[in-house]
Amino acid sequence: MTSQRTAILFVLPALALYLAFVGLPILQVAAYSLFTWDNGSVTGFAGLANFTRLGGDTVFWTALGHNGIWVVLTLAFPLMIGLLLASILAECSPRTVRILGAIYFLPRTIPLVVAGIIWGWIYNPMFGLANWALDMVGLGALGGAWLAEPSTALYALNVVGAWTFFGFCVLIYLAAIQAIDPSLYEAAQLDGASWLKRFRFVTVPLLKPTTLFLGLYAAIEAMRFFDLVWVTTQGGPGYDTEVLTTHIYKTFFLVGDFGYAATLSVVLLAIVLTVSGVSYRLLRSA
Amino acid sequence: MKHLPAARLVASTMLIAAAIPASAETVVTQWDQFASSGITAAGPAMDELIAACEKVLPDIKILRTVVPSIGIRESYRLAVSADKTPDLAYTWPAASVLAGYARTGKVAPLDAYYAKYKWDGINDFYRGRNSYKGNIYGVPMEQDLMGVYYNRDLFKKLGLEVPKTYAEFQAVAAKVKEAGYVPIAFGNRDRWPATNTLSLVLGLTAGREAEEKVLFGDGSWTDPAFKKAAETIADWAKEGYFPRGFNGIGYDEANALFLGGRAAMTITGTWVLQDMARGAKFDLGVFMLPPISEGVPAGTMWGEGSQWQIAASAPEATKDAAAAYVDCLISPEHRQVWVEKGFLVPIGTKAEDLAAWNTLPAVKEFYAEGLKTPDTNFYDLHTTLPESVTQVLYPELQRLVGGDATPDQFLDAMQQSWSKAVANGERWQP
């Protein structure tokens, strides 16, 4: 009994802080979703009427699709690159590992807002550094307005997202590879296995839990990222980079329909919690 | 004073109050968007006027907070939702949002103050824009006009004349393009600039009456005159009037493109007059875009852009103080400060005053042109439409101008959100 009470006292400060500033607002937002609102004021009880609006909200479905694409792109690009680079680095000298590891991780230390500003400027069609740099090296013809074209905007933005994330993947994978029993590699090499074969048959299978962890992390981030889009495109051109968080932001702040914005938030939370709950199970059983 | 018993304190205060009205200082919290540069760069004028009005009204103390115009929409809405509404605020986007707060009872009706202070300089058009269901809720101050800023030196160099008809305008744009310059500096990454451009084009293809049929009557966005407007702006993009990648260029960057001499014209409003007049290293000129459709009278987009509004939750004394202070701000003698130091021309300013005051020639030129057509000047869309419609207009317009939606698709999307907002009772009617 006493030991249980002690344990509760130990958790209490964190729990209180967390419930007051994260838990309570979530419950409030869930409650908001049951009312109709006009410009930030409650006008009546809505029941589940806000939720039935989701079906006809094409922006919601577009945004959800973009979040889905973002998840896939993040799994396909930074994660795979991270794995590849980590496996190459694992066989380099400690100094190389330290220097390159730092370089790869460097973008992660830059706030996403600043990363967005930097890349927004790099991509700028008139004053952009990318077009300028391409001109400098005689490739001016390749220049374009990547963030302003519907066909490229989301991908151009993902290049920025990947830029801030792949270094993190490298470091995590590297730590995991370094924890692999070296005798497995020795055995593989004695069998005459090439680097590619060792990568394919030793590294990749043994890193499955790490991949699951990173995948889960990436998926959660892909569902809830906001700063990057907001400072670069605000969801444009058209709806081409609209994601759930920008749709929520606009509905809250610009339309003032708190009820529906809260509904979107609840749905987003439900989706992410379900996906991560399932993945967490997978992770633990793996 | 401190040691007096409470009862005596109250009594003595009342006595003093009776002798000299309102001797206790009334604090008015004020939010405004007047920065020191960029859009509505009247920050220094605001500071000067606060000092001047506090001197005239010694019982009133103004607590000013500058909220950047890019964030004031969000900030004000949050403040209202948390009952932290500032006593007095100067915000955009004007009529549409004001109606929303009037509807929910968050801003105070000002009819009594209009009568008391005789704010007759504010004409029916502006009163209409600030009314909701018979009451008036805002004091519009800044007079926003749209026009075409142009580079006189470049026009001279290319042998161009200021166009008198739309066909001439098209010819000018084509010749500029041919000469290797950008005809119209335009950047729509911030999403709102194109709504101004469309507003101007719409007024010159449909005219004010046809606009009012849709905005205040039962008309539909699929009206042929509206379609003509959508087609016109889409054509401009197709014809290469705008710089490449305009949906990825910021408003400021478009202005910089013009000021840097790389574009011959830019179509925007009086709200950047200061930056334009100060930043241009060439001879800066202004003309009004000629009517686009046959039979539509000359005119331009005008509006107040922003207005003073008083919180319904403020105590009566604070409301009175805020109104007295607003009266001071828009008084004829203080208009001169707005014009000379703030580069904005308050509503009700007479043409002869403007001519006499010491301000930049571009300011005089712009207002003189725009104020020639008060009866045919027309509406600005994103300060007129309900916010829910504006949030559809922004992305749909990016798609239209970017060539990703046809004029019909654009108008259908607009009509859809419009009828939804009308059914919800979101629109305001004068």
Added chain:
Amino acid sequence: MTAATALTATRHTRQSARRLTLGAFPAGRLLRHVILLLFALYALAPVYLVLLASVRSEAELFSGPLSLPWPIDFSNFSRTWTESGFAHYFVNSLIISTGSTVLVLITAPLAGYAFAKLDLPRKELLFGLFLAGLVVPAPSVIVALYGNLQKLGLLDTRLGVILPQAALLLPFSVFMMRTVMQDVPKELIEAAAVDGASPFTTYVRVVLPVVRPGLMSLALIAFLFSWQEYLLPLVVLQADDLKPLTVGAATLQGRYGVDYGGIAAAGTIAFGPLVVLFLVMQRSFVRGLTAGAVK
């Protein structure tokens, strides 16, 4: 696996790997090194371009080669620092990040210890509650948070940012601390108990010294994440002299037209300290980030 065995294992792998691959597939090796360098370029090029722009004058911004100018022109920095208020923003970032880091450092290790070593009722449920916080998107809770802060009188104060910021960092921090605390040898705690120490004394005198490297990592990461936060301070703070660097940098975008030199300098001020901090404390950073991921 303890840190020591991991380290020997790594060294071992590396040595044997090198011995065996040496000269085996030179073409493949070359390709792999090219890949390493390409991605180093991807990571560094944007940073380099910004640094370059920050030390160039407006006039030479888009002229001249891609090499650093000499002598270096610091006028963009001095202008941003003094005129645009970045001296204030910098101090505010420092205060807010330090404040929330300290709060996290006080609360998260306690909770992590309870989850890892103490007899906590409903342990799984409580831990799940914390983990759920990892998925909360800021735009969803910010409106409710704003109203609550207004009622507490914390709007437009640094504390109004510090408290929610620390709370938002707790899910990750508690998760990380649980992992770190699991490595504390049971015998140490039991020995202290036998000596009659109270649980709290044991925690302070025995446990904390053992997990000091973990605490260092936690502090670094909490500081990094607080420094990077944008939406929370944007919404909570109104007075310009309270705003942190992220908010300042974002408002600079529209405020001075196209002063790219100034924006580049502002960006550099906003991320420079973090880059330096990271480079100096690289080992602690990496240990913290990988804690929990590899297990």
